[in-house]
Amino acid sequence: MKKILASLCTIFLFSNIVTSAKAEINFLIGTWAEEPLTPFVEAFEKETGIEVNIQTFPFRDLLATIEVRGNAQADDVDVIFVDAPLVPSYAVRGMIGPMDEYFADTSVNAIFAPAGIAAASWNGEMYAPPLNNSGQLTYYNKDLLAKAGCAEPSMIEAERVTWEEIVDCAKKITDEANGVHGFIFDQISRYYQLQALPESAGGGSGVCEGGLSVKGCLTNDGWMKAGQFYYDIHNTSNISPKGVGPDQTHELFGLGKIGIFVGGSWNNGRWADTDLNYGVALHPYFEGGKVVTGCNSWHIGVWNHSKQKADAAKLVRYLTASPDVAIHYVEEHNSLPAHNSAILHVAEDPKFNNFPGIVMNLATYESANHCATRGRTPGFLEFEEIVNTSFEDIRNGGDPASVLADAESRIESSMRRYK
Amino acid sequence: MVPYLFLAPALIGTIAFKLYPIFIGFWESLIYTSFSGGVEKRIFVWFENYQYLFDDKIFWKSLEITAFLTIIINPLQIAMSLGLALLLMRKSKFIRIIRSLYLLPIGIALPIATIIWGLMLDPNQGLINGLIGVFGIPPQPFLVSENQALWCIIAIATWKGVAFWMLFLLAGLEDIPKQYYEAAEIDGATPFQKFRYVTLPQLKRTILFVFVADTAANFVLMVPMIILTKGGPLQSTNVLIYEGYRSGFYYQDWGRSLSIITILTVITLIVIGLQLLFLSERNEGIKVK
Numbered sequence: 179m180k181k182i183l184a185s186l187c188t189i190f191l192f193s194n195i196v197t198s199a200k201a202e203i204n205f206l207i208g209t210w211a212e213e214p215l216t217p218f219v220e221a222f223e224k225e226t227g228i229e230v231n232i233q234t235f236p237f238r239d240l241l242a243t244i245e246v247r248g249n250a251q252a253d254d255v256d257v258i259f260v261d262a263p264l265v266p267s268y269a270v271r272g273m274i275g276p277m278d279e280y281f282a283d284t285s286v287n288a289i290f291a292p293a294g295i296a297a298a299s300w301n302g303e304m305y306a307p308p309l310n311n312s313g314q315l316t317y318y319n320k321d322l323l324a325k326a327g328c329a330e331p332s333m334i335e336a337e338r339v340t341w342e343e344i345v346d347c348a349k350k351i352t353d354e355a356n357g358v359h360g361f362i363f364d365q366i367s368r369y370y371q372l373q374a375l376p377e378s379a380g381g382g383s384g385v386c387e388g389g390l391s392v393k394g395c396l397t398n399d400g401w402m403k404a405g406q407f408y409y410d411i412h413n414t415s416n417i418s419p420k421g422v423g424p425d426q427t428h429e430l431f432g433l434g435k436i437g438i439f440v441g442g443s444w445n446n447g448r449w450a451d452t453d454l455n456y457g458v459a460l461h462p463y464f465e466g467g468k469v470v471t472g473c474n475s476w477h478i479g480v481w482n483h484s485k486q487k488a489d490a491a492k493l494v495r496y497l498t499a500s501p502d503v504a505i506h507y508v509e510e511h512n513s514l515p516a517h518n519s520a521i522l523h524v525a526e527d528p529k530f531n532n533f534p535g536i537v538m539n540l541a542t543y544e545s546a547n548h549c550a551t552r553g554r555t556p557g558f559l560e561f562e563e564i565v566n567t568s569f570e571d572i573r574n575g576g577d578p579a580s581v582l583a584d585a586e587s588r589i590e591s592s593m594r595r596y597k
Numbered sequence: 598m599v600p601y602l603f604l605a606p607a608l609i610g611t612i613a614f615k616l617y618p619i620f621i622g623f624w625e626s627l628i629y630t631s632f633s634g635g636v637e638k639r640i641f642v643w644f645e646n647y648q649y650l651f652d653d654k655i656f657w658k659s660l661e662i663t664a665f666l667t668i669i670i671n672p673l674q675i676a677m678s679l680g681l682a683l684l685l686m687r688k689s690k691f692i693r694i695i696r697s698l699y700l701l702p703i704g705i706a707l708p709i710a711t712i713i714w715g716l717m718l719d720p721n722q723g724l725i726n727g728l729i730g731v732f733g734i735p736p737q738p739f740l741v742s743e744n745q746a747l748w749c750i751i752a753i754a755t756w757k758g759v760a761f762w763m764l765f766l767l768a769g770l771e772d773i774p775k776q777y778y779e780a781a782e783i784d785g786a787t788p789f790q791k792f793r794y795v796t797l798p799q800l801k802r803t804i805l806f807v808f809v810a811d812t813a814a815n816f817v818l819m820v821p822m823i824i825l826t827k828g829g830p831l832q833s834t835n836v837l838i839y840e841g842y843r844s845g846f847y848y849q850d851w852g853r854s855l856s857i858i859t860i861l862t863v864i865t866l867i868v869i870g871l872q873l874l875f876l877s878e879r880n881e882g883i884k885v886k
């Protein structure tokens with residue numbers, strides 16, 4: 179009996195040792211990435227024997243969760259999704275660590291496009307390699323434009339549409355009684371998309387040189403022009419509807435209720451199964467101003483408080499440096515790649531020369547040539563939140579000058595912590 | 598010793614889960630976290646976070662909105678709960694079914710109720726605009742209007758809260774001996790006199806409890822703000838609890854966040870203290886005549 183008991187205890191103990199020896203890492207991602215990444219994470223598990231526990235969160239909750247875990251210096255997180263402009267914030271606050279040593283055996287320049295590396299780095303070190311990139315385009319409803327007698331926006335650089343032309347056409351399309359509006363932004367009241375307005379008007383990113391102040395940079399003429407434009411399309415010409423959230427905009431366009439939709443390349447697949455007769459063109463700019471579009475996307479970083487940094491770094495490298503993941507994102511999710519091999523894939527595959535695949539080619543062109551990197555500041559989290567709220571206030575009828583002045587004062591106050 | 602032993606579990610719970618967090622919150626409100634030069638430093642700054650707060654017009658606007666909300670929503674909810682409780686005390690064959698119907702909102706979680714109300718109040722495709730359109734009223738902006746958003750939140754919170762508070766008042770009404778009403782009737786009391794001189798005095802303790810609990814609950818009301826308005830438009834629904842939440846979880850300014858929460862705790866204690874002072878049994882404000 180004693181022998182049996184001793185054997186059972188040994189087996190139990192041994193099984194525990196085996197179980198505890200098996201590495202498990204926790205990976206915090208956005209809900210939208212679960213479907214594309216899961217097959218690759220499973221392949222990684224098979225290849226390395228490291229178990230990955232994926233935890234998904236909606237966009238805002240993901241950021242809040244990362245902050246809460248960061249404040250608690252929690253060691254139950256190993257790998258996190260990092261929004262490109264948050265790299266400096268997380269790096270400065272010690273939430274993610276430098277990744278260079280994990281890519282020491284290769285050249286990151288050979289893997290990633292320069293813009294992706296730049297967005298992944300802070301103070302000369304790479305903290306979070308890019309998973310993908312993004313690009314913004316003009317989509318338009320051919321039937322509504324024809325009915326209003328508008329010319330279709332162009333894919334040719336020399337004939338790029340201006341914001342002034344967009345407004346003129348959108349006014350002709352708008353029929354509020356029937357719920358039809360001439361224009362809508364994909365990501366309403368979000369800095370990511372709307373930064374293109376002040377940038378095009380010469381106002382810059384909103385963050386001053388050095389990244390530690392916004393004084394005068396959020397209330398300059400360019401930002402005032404952008405604020406007034408955003409106010410007018412929702413409150414004066416009423417070409418854009420109020421009360422619609424960023425999750426609803428592509429649906430409205432898909433239903434034929436919107437004439438012109440400025441949004442990301444990823445929207446292209448959303449209308450594949452509809453009868454929508456639509457076209458695509460280059461991103462608009464202010465007449466006489468700069469041509470600028472939103473860019474950059476999600477990166478992946480190793481949690482600095484993780485006890486399994488080496489395993490975590492293996493997963494980060496597996497997902498970001500793999501051409502397969504990047505090409506999958508291109509093919510299945512219309513996401514722009516940050517990986518050189520996938521960029522080449524888009525350039526070489528003939529299907530990307532014709533509609534609707536040409537969306538990827540145009541977005542790649544926009545991102546490569548007119549990308550406005552979001553303001554580089556360790557206080558980006560606060561900056562973005564306040565700017566987003568301010569755009570929403572302007573949309574809801576707030577005076578652009580006073581709303582932007584308030585925003586500047588609030589952000590300046592919050593940035594004192596980084597000076 | 599024995600009574601203290603009996604009290605111990607509750608006392609330990611109160612200290613661990615109420616007083617200790619309040620103390621920690623207050624202590625952390627005196628800390629300023631700096632990331633100057635890329636190095637995190639926690640600096641004890643005494644009341645500097647509070648000083649910054651008092652110079653911040655967003656804080657004062659938020660305080661003003663919280664005060665306005667408190668003044669409107671608490672009496673409104675108590676009055677509606679009491680009215681509903683009195684209606685449901687009436688004798689009817691279907692009273693149990695009717696009571697169950699009124700209790701339905703309690704069974705719906707506030708976030709779900711908020712989402713449903715958000716859909717109904719949608720200015721473009723919402724049900725409410727469709728309904729008022731039948732009467733020739735033009736579509737209203739509701740949650741995207743600086744002047745209507747707070748009222749919409751008051752309506753949502755009241756719809757959700759009234760049935761819950763009504764339950765306590767209904768229980769209080771059931772406890773009032775029938776003989777009191779019979780005696781009042783023999784004396785020729787009108788329905789209003791019965792309400793004024795029998796119901797209200799007998800229900801005083803219940804009303805006091807509901808008033809205090811409702812006030813405390815509404816000071817921390819922020820689910821509709823998180824889900825529907827994000828404190829806007831133009832700060833019009835930015836109550837203190839939400840500003841504190843936003844400062845901590847969105848702006849990562851925990852010193853500011855916990856200063857706001859400490860101030861809110863003090864305000865809540867003062868308001869509840871005043872309610873207890875003016876409505877308690879010792880006070881002669883409402884007498885049984």
